[in-house]
Amino acid sequence: xxxxxxxxxxxxxxxxxxxxxxxxxxxxxxxxxxxxxxxxxxxxxxxxxxxxxxxxxxxxxxxxxxxxxxxxxxxxxxxxxxxxxxxxxxxxxxxxxxxxxxxxxxxxxxxxxxxxxxxxxxxxxxxxxxxxxxxxxxxxxxxxxxxxxxxxxxxxxxxxxxxxxxxxxxxxxxxxxxxxxxxxxxxxxxxxxxxxxxxxxxxxxxxxxxxxxxxxxxxxxxxxxxxxxxxxxxxxxxxxxxxxxxxxxxxxxxxxxxxxxxxxxxxxxxxxxxxxxxxxxxxxxxxxxxxxxxxxxxxxxxxxxxxxxxxxxxxxxxxxxxxxxxxxxxxxxxxxxxxxxxxxxxxxxxxxxxxxxxxxxxxxxxxxxxxxxxxxxxxxxxxxxxxxxxxxxxxxxxxxxxxxxxxxxxxxxxxxxxxxxxxxxxxxxxxxxxxxxxxxxxxxxxxxxxxxxxxxxxxxxxxxxxxxxxxxxxxxxxxxxxxxxxxxxxxxxxxxxxxxxxxxxxxxxxxxxxxxx
Numbered sequence: 476x477x478x479x480x481x482x483x484x485x486x487x488x489x490x491x492x493x494x495x496x497x498x499x500x501x502x503x504x505x506x507x508x509x510x511x512x513x514x515x516x517x518x519x520x521x522x523x524x525x526x527x528x529x530x531x532x533x534x535x536x537x538x539x540x541x542x543x544x545x546x547x548x549x550x551x552x553x554x555x556x557x558x559x560x561x562x563x564x565x566x567x568x569x570x571x572x573x574x575x576x577x578x579x580x581x582x583x584x585x586x587x588x589x590x591x592x593x594x595x596x597x598x599x600x601x602x603x604x605x606x607x608x609x610x611x612x613x614x615x616x617x618x619x620x621x622x623x624x625x626x627x628x629x630x631x632x633x634x635x636x637x638x639x640x641x642x643x644x645x646x647x648x649x650x651x652x653x654x655x656x657x658x659x660x661x662x663x664x665x666x667x668x669x670x671x672x673x674x675x676x677x678x679x680x681x682x683x684x685x686x687x688x689x690x691x692x693x694x695x696x697x698x699x700x701x702x703x704x705x706x707x708x709x710x711x712x713x714x715x716x717x718x719x720x721x722x723x724x725x726x727x728x729x730x731x732x733x734x735x736x737x738x739x740x741x742x743x744x745x746x747x748x749x750x751x752x753x754x755x756x757x758x759x760x761x762x763x764x765x766x767x768x769x770x771x772x773x774x775x776x777x778x779x780x781x782x783x784x785x786x787x788x789x790x791x792x793x794x795x796x797x798x799x800x801x802x803x804x805x806x807x808x809x810x811x812x813x814x815x816x817x818x819x820x821x822x823x824x825x826x827x828x829x830x831x832x833x834x835x836x837x838x839x840x841x842x843x844x845x846x847x848x849x850x851x852x853x854x855x856x857x858x859x860x861x862x863x864x865x866x867x868x869x870x871x872x873x874x875x876x877x878x879x880x881x882x883x884x885x886x887x888x889x890x891x892x893x894x895x896x897x898x899x900x901x902x903x904x905x906x907x908x909x910x911x912x913x914x915x916x917x918x919x920x921x922x923x924x925x926x927x928x929x930x931x932x933x934x935x936x937x938x939x940x941x942x943x944x945x946x947x948x949x950x951x952x953x954x955x956x957x958x959x960x961x962x963x964x965x966x967x968x969x970x971x972x973x974x975x976x977x978x979x980x981x982x983x984x985x986x987x988x989x990x991x992x
Contacts, residue, residue, distance in 0.1 A: 483629025533707025
């Protein structure tokens with residue numbers, strides 16, 4: 476694992492850690508300053524804008540894949556022509572975004588008149604217009620982020636994201652402290668987004684020497700990219716149906732209060748996802764190079780298992796922490812009125828664990844241009860999810876929405892995709908599950924220890940912190956010594972050894988300097 480991958484992964488987890496800690500501190504303050512109803516409105520607008528980001532049509536992922544391919548072949552002419560092609564495509568997408576956004580804007584009152592008040596509708600409209608303009612500007616600029624990824628540069632963008640993560644809550648809390656609301660928050664987010672996108676432009680032009688050529692476009696290649704992007708787009712639609720439409724349908728049938736509870740559960744689900752994708756999200760350029768160089772299925776199985784085991788060791792800790800202490804944490808953190816979010820979040824993240832530890836499989840499918848089957852099957856299942864979610868939401872509210880999503884995921888992402896990985900990609904899935912199962916053994920006594928902690932220690936912030944720290948300590952010790960293989964132990968411990976050596980060397984130099992004085 477080279478420097479960019481190793482330190483990119485470390486920075487990714489640093490980003491997740493900071494994001495989660497900041498979120499834990501920042502979100503309840505924001506909830507109380509903003510109010511439950513306005514937070515629900517803010518979340519509802521955000522869900523709709525996330526749905527509008529589907530207009531990307533999968534071309535961002537296609538840019539990473541095809542630029543990586545021509546970099547592996549050493550063909551600079553085709554690479555720079557691709558850059559020009561994707562820039563033109565993204566400008567067209569920007570125009571489409573404005574057009575579709577204006578059409579939706581005219582129907583806002585008809586869609587939400589039964590669930591939103593007149594003042595909420597007015598705020599909704601203002602936030603929607605601001606965010607749709609922000610989204611349209613993001614499309615042409617997003618190509619630079621894709622190019623950075625295709626060059627397997629992860630350190631720079633991760634540092635940018637860390638800075639943005641630190642700045643965002645400071646700016647938002649300053650805005651709320653002056654009695655501004657959700658509209659001003661949206662304006663701040665949009666400005667910040669534009670500012671950091673321009674940093675990516677600067678890095679590409681100055682450091683990567685990115686060029687854009689518009690001399691000739693290969694029609695056969697354009698057709699291939701379009702088909703590839705179409706099925707990436709279908710896969711994105713599936714994800715949006717899974718994670719965004721629940722809030723939208725709840726907004727239509729249940730109002731902002733239930734949306735705000737579901738939004739809290741979705742936030743935990745998003746944190747959970749980040750712990751897995753921090754590693755696998757970096758591998759598309761590397762896998763594209765491996766596929767271009769005709770890597771066999773044995774090596775692909777090896778990387779599938781290695782990445783899956785590392786992901787499982789991390790997200791199993793997160794899952795067990797939430798399972799044991801999540802309800803108490805939500806009550807202390809967000810308030811008693813949000814405790815229903817615990818059950819909703821568990822229903823979502825339980826089955827989601829399996830596709831998360833296997834998401835390197837999606838990168839392999841994309842690198843091989845074999846993601847069509849996954850996208851097609853999961854689209855059908857996601858449509859089924861949307862259909863069954865309506866009666867379930869009417870009957871059970873947020874729990875119904877989460878149940879519909881969980882059922883869809885178990886059928887599509889777990890059963891069907893494991894079969895496909897084994898048959899089509901020749902990934903040794905039984906071996907994968909044997910490797911994952913062997914890691915579960917040292918986790919069982921730790922789980923029992925967590926249950927014991929809950930029964931002994933009372934409810935309260937201090938006791939909750941003690942329980943979490945004790946559980947993490949025992950989990951890390953148990954899994955490190957009895958769950959991980961030697962190379963995994965080395966991978967996890969090497970950054971700490973390097974840091975220790977730096978401190979030791981620094982102390983030696985300081986002692987030598989003092990003696991010289």
